[in-house]
Amino acid sequence: MTGSRTSQTFLPPVMEARRWIAGKPFPKDKPLINVSQAAPIEPPPKALREKIAETALSVPEAHIYGPVLGLPELRSELAQQWCQNYGGQITLEQVGITSGCNQAFAAAISSLTNQGDEIILPTPWYFNHKMWLDMQGVSAVPLPSGAGLLPDIAMAESLISEKTRAIVLVTPNNPAGVEYPASLVMDFYLLAKKHGIALIIDETYRDFDSRSAAPHELFKQSDWPQTLIQLYSFSKAYRLTGHRVGAIVTSEGRLQDIEKFLDTVTICPNQLGQHAALWGMQNLGKWLAGERDEILSRRAAIASNMPILERAGWKLLGLGAYFAYLKHPFDLPSDQLAQELVDEAHVLALPGTMFHPEGSIDGARQLRLAFANVDGEQIKELFNRLAAYHPKS
Known part of the structure; x- marks a missing residue:
C-alpha cells in the first residue's frame, strides 16, 4: 500500500x-x-494587547463563529489602505481574511488546481508552499533563480504546460530576502495573463520592503482580478503570529470558491486576532x-x-x-x-x-x-x- x-x-x-x-x-x-x-x-505592543483584552471582555460576538471570509470592517479597511498604497481599485468583496498567510496560499491552490496539475515555484522556494502542493497531489515545477536570485521570465515561460495553473512569486522573498523589481513583477503578470493562468504573489513581508514607493503596479491594471491573487500576513506587521490572521485579495468569483475551502477548515478566522489586526491598521501606522x-x-x-x-x-x-x-x-x-x-x-x-x-x-x-x-x-x-x-x- x-x-x-x-x-x-x-x-x-x-x-x-x-x-x-x-x-x-x-x-x-x-x-x-x-x-x-x-x-x-x-x-504585540501593549496598546494592542490591551485592545485584545478589551475586545475579549466587551465584545460577546468575538467568541462565536464569525463570517467565513472575515470581519467586513477588516476587509474594508484592507481594501481602502491597499487602494491608497498601490494606487488601484480594490473592493471589500475582493478581500478575504484567512487563518494566516499559509492558509491563504492553501485556499488559493485549492481554488485553482486538481490532482496532477502544476504550479511554478521559483527556487529557493518557501518550504511550506512546496509541502502544501505535495499534500494536494500538485506538482511543484522548480524555476531556478538567475542573477541576483531573480526568477527568469523566459525560463518561466518555457516551463508552462497545459497542466500549469499558476506561477508563485514571494517578494520580499523568503528565504532570500530579495525585493523583486516592479518591472519584473509586471512581466510575470503579463506572462500569466498571456497563458490564462494565475499569478500568486505572496507579500507577507511587504511592510519591511526598503522601497518607499509601491512595490508593483499590478492593482492599477483594470483586469487584475482575472489573473492576480495577492496573499498577505498581519503576523509580521503587528506581532500577531499566535493569532493567525492573513488575507487574500482576488476576484469575487474566486473568493466564492475559497469560502467553500475555508468553511470546511476553520469555519472562520480567529475573531480576537481580526479585531486586533483592524485596530492595528487604524492606529499603529507610526x-x-x-x-x-x-x-x-x-x-x-x-x-x-x-x-x-x-x-x-x-x-x-x-x-x-x-x-x-x-x-x-x-x-x-x-x-x-x-x-x-x-x-x-x-x-x-x-x-x-x-x-x-x-x-x-x-x-x-x-x-x-x-x-x-x-x-x-x-x-x-x-x-x-x-x-x-x-x-x-
Missing part, C-alpha cells in the same frame, strides 16, 4: 531544526543565536514605521558586517525583509553544516537544502539567516562566529 499524499512530503523544517537544539545546554558566555525562524518573538526602520537598520548591519564573512570565503546572495541568504565556502552540504553550527558555533540557522528540490547542488551550498530577532550587536557576534567556524571533517 502506498502512503498518503501527506506522508510523501518532508517534515516541517522549523520543527526539525528545533530538534537539533532540544536538550542541549549553551553556556552563558556563548549563548545560542537563533536565526532559524522568520517570526517576531516579542508580543509604530509599524518604527518597526520597519529597525528591520532596515538590521539589514544595514548585515551589509556592513559582511566583509567579516567574505574574508572567510562566504558570499551574500540576497538581503532584505527578515532575511540574509548566504553561500558557504565548505565542502560539506548545508544540512550537515547547519547541524554542526549548533554544536560548534552555537548558531541555529536553516540550510539551503530546505528551500530547494532534493539533491540540489545550489541548496547544499546555501544558508538562510532570519534576523528579525537579533540586533546589530548580535549580528556582529553571529558573523564573528560564522567566520571563525571550520568544519570538523
Whole structure:
C-alpha cells in the first residue's frame, strides 16, 4: 500500500531544526543565536494587547463563529489602505481574511488546481508552499533563480504546460530576502495573463520592503482580478503570529470558491486576532514605521558586517525583509553544516537544502539567516562566529 499524499512530503523544517537544539545546554558566555525562524518573538505592543483584552471582555460576538471570509470592517479597511498604497481599485468583496498567510496560499491552490496539475515555484522556494502542493497531489515545477536570485521570465515561460495553473512569486522573498523589481513583477503578470493562468504573489513581508514607493503596479491594471491573487500576513506587521490572521485579495468569483475551502477548515478566522489586526491598521501606522526602520537598520548591519564573512570565503546572495541568504565556502552540504553550527558555533540557522528540490547542488551550498530577532550587536557576534567556524571533517 502506498502512503498518503501527506506522508510523501518532508517534515516541517522549523520543527526539525528545533530538534537539533532540544536538550542541549549553551553556556552563558556563548549563548545560542537563533536565526532559524522568520517570526517576531516579542508580543504585540501593549496598546494592542490591551485592545485584545478589551475586545475579549466587551465584545460577546468575538467568541462565536464569525463570517467565513472575515470581519467586513477588516476587509474594508484592507481594501481602502491597499487602494491608497498601490494606487488601484480594490473592493471589500475582493478581500478575504484567512487563518494566516499559509492558509491563504492553501485556499488559493485549492481554488485553482486538481490532482496532477502544476504550479511554478521559483527556487529557493518557501518550504511550506512546496509541502502544501505535495499534500494536494500538485506538482511543484522548480524555476531556478538567475542573477541576483531573480526568477527568469523566459525560463518561466518555457516551463508552462497545459497542466500549469499558476506561477508563485514571494517578494520580499523568503528565504532570500530579495525585493523583486516592479518591472519584473509586471512581466510575470503579463506572462500569466498571456497563458490564462494565475499569478500568486505572496507579500507577507511587504511592510519591511526598503522601497518607499509601491512595490508593483499590478492593482492599477483594470483586469487584475482575472489573473492576480495577492496573499498577505498581519503576523509580521503587528506581532500577531499566535493569532493567525492573513488575507487574500482576488476576484469575487474566486473568493466564492475559497469560502467553500475555508468553511470546511476553520469555519472562520480567529475573531480576537481580526479585531486586533483592524485596530492595528487604524492606529499603529507610526509604530509599524518604527518597526520597519529597525528591520532596515538590521539589514544595514548585515551589509556592513559582511566583509567579516567574505574574508572567510562566504558570499551574500540576497538581503532584505527578515532575511540574509548566504553561500558557504565548505565542502560539506548545508544540512550537515547547519547541524554542526549548533554544536560548534552555537548558531541555529536553516540550510539551503530546505528551500530547494532534493539533491540540489545550489541548496547544499546555501544558508538562510532570519534576523528579525537579533540586533546589530548580535549580528556582529553571529558573523564573528560564522567566520571563525571550520568544519570538523
